[in-house]
Amino acid sequence: MKSLRAYIITRIFLTIPMIFILVTLVFLIVRIMPGDPVRAMLRPGAPQEYVDDIKHSLGLDKPLYIQYFEYLYNLLRGDLGESLAPVRGRPIAKDLREKFPATLELSILSMTMSILIGIFTGAYSAHKRRSFADYGFRLYGIIIYTIPVFWLGLMLQLFFGVYLRWLPVYGRIGTGLTPEKITGLFILDSILTGNMVSLVSAVKHLILPSLTLGLYISGVFTRLTRTNMLDVLSQDFITAARARGLSERVVVYKHALKNALIPIITMLGLQFALLLAGAVLTETTFSWPGLGRFLVDRILYRDFPSIQGSVVFIAILVAGVSLLVDIVYSYLDPRIRY
Numbered sequence: 291m292k293s294l295r296a297y298i299i300t301r302i303f304l305t306i307p308m309i310f311i312l313v314t315l316v317f318l319i320v321r322i323m324p325g326d327p328v329r330a331m332l333r334p335g336a337p338q339e340y341v342d343d344i345k346h347s348l349g350l351d352k353p354l355y356i357q358y359f360e361y362l363y364n365l366l367r368g369d370l371g372e373s374l375a376p377v378r379g380r381p382i383a384k385d386l387r388e389k390f391p392a393t394l395e396l397s398i399l400s401m402t403m404s405i406l407i408g409i410f411t412g413a414y415s416a417h418k419r420r421s422f423a424d425y426g427f428r429l430y431g432i433i434i435y436t437i438p439v440f441w442l443g444l445m446l447q448l449f450f451g452v453y454l455r456w457l458p459v460y461g462r463i464g465t466g467l468t469p470e471k472i473t474g475l476f477i478l479d480s481i482l483t484g485n486m487v488s489l490v491s492a493v494k495h496l497i498l499p500s501l502t503l504g505l506y507i508s509g510v511f512t513r514l515t516r517t518n519m520l521d522v523l524s525q526d527f528i529t530a531a532r533a534r535g536l537s538e539r540v541v542v543y544k545h546a547l548k549n550a551l552i553p554i555i556t557m558l559g560l561q562f563a564l565l566l567a568g569a570v571l572t573e574t575t576f577s578w579p580g581l582g583r584f585l586v587d588r589i590l591y592r593d594f595p596s597i598q599g600s601v602v603f604i605a606i607l608v609a610g611v612s613l614l615v616d617i618v619y620s621y622l623d624p625r626i627r628y
Contacts, residue, residue, distance in 0.1 A: 297620050305613050312605040320594045370599035382599035391474030393580035397565035403504025408511025416519030417542045435509030443502040443575040457498050460577035464491040499576040518550035559615025563608040
């Protein structure tokens with residue numbers, strides 16, 4: 291337990307400078323981007339005096355190092371700044387609080403689908419090694435991950451939304467059906483408030499985008515699970531389990547799969563962190579009001595405080611999830627603590 295505590299403390303202290311470096315890089319990159327963010331939010335031909343007044347009010351005429359230290363001070367207080375456009379003066383943190391639940395809801399269901407599909411296909415492929423099913427699932431793992439995710443989303447929209455008319459192809463819920471806000475997660479809020487109409491609508495709107503991301507990411511888990519399963523199935527304790535007369539199904543899906551899942555946890559955490567960071571292409575394809583689409587919109591407006599705040603929030607989110615994954619992994623596999 292002592293070594294686990296020391297490992298966790300070490301990882302926390304290593305995460306802090308990593309976040310600091312990311313924040314610094316984001317601050318510098320946003321400010322060296324070509325173009326003037328103030329002129330981008332104004333009409334063409336705005337007087338230079340008016341532009342200068344706005345820059346002064348926003349502190350953009352100060353030396354870069356002063357802007358940097360002021361930004362760090364505000365960041366430590368939880369202040370991500372205010373947007374420039376389309377609504378000037380709106381707190382960025384408020385926008386992120388409104389957009390993040392949509393991305394979280396999409397990420398949870400997408401990751402659930404990818405795990406169920408990927409781990410099942412990978413384990414079955416290893417179990418039936420060199421069979422037709424094995425070759426088929428291996429081919430699936432390669433093809434599904436090489437297909438552009440936006441194209442996959444468009445095809446699902448075309449088939450299930452346009453041709454069959456089974457599912458909606460954009461948005462998060464039907465018009466006028468937004469449930470009373472408790473957590474910001476529409477499915478959970480609909481259940482808590484007993485609003486079954488909103489629940490059905492939210493689930494229908496969630497199916498296609500989550501299926502798109504779930505299928506896309508499942509290819510990674512299919513190949514990774516198969517590789518780890520083959521390695522575990524060749525170990526001595528599996529041979530001993532078979533010698534004791536245990537059925538092949540118990541050996542493969544209880545003993546082997548349990549041990550093969552340990553390395554997969556790392557990939558699971560990283561993929562989930564990336565989903566939380568905002569699946570930009572999928573959210574844009576399905577007009578999903580999450581972090582990814584919010585970031586794209588702010589890039590188009592050249593709203594660099596919102597871009598900066600969003601990227602910093604995403605960076606901290608990814609670092610936090612990575613830290614949590616490392617802690618869980620060290621608990622499951624004590625060897626990595628040393």
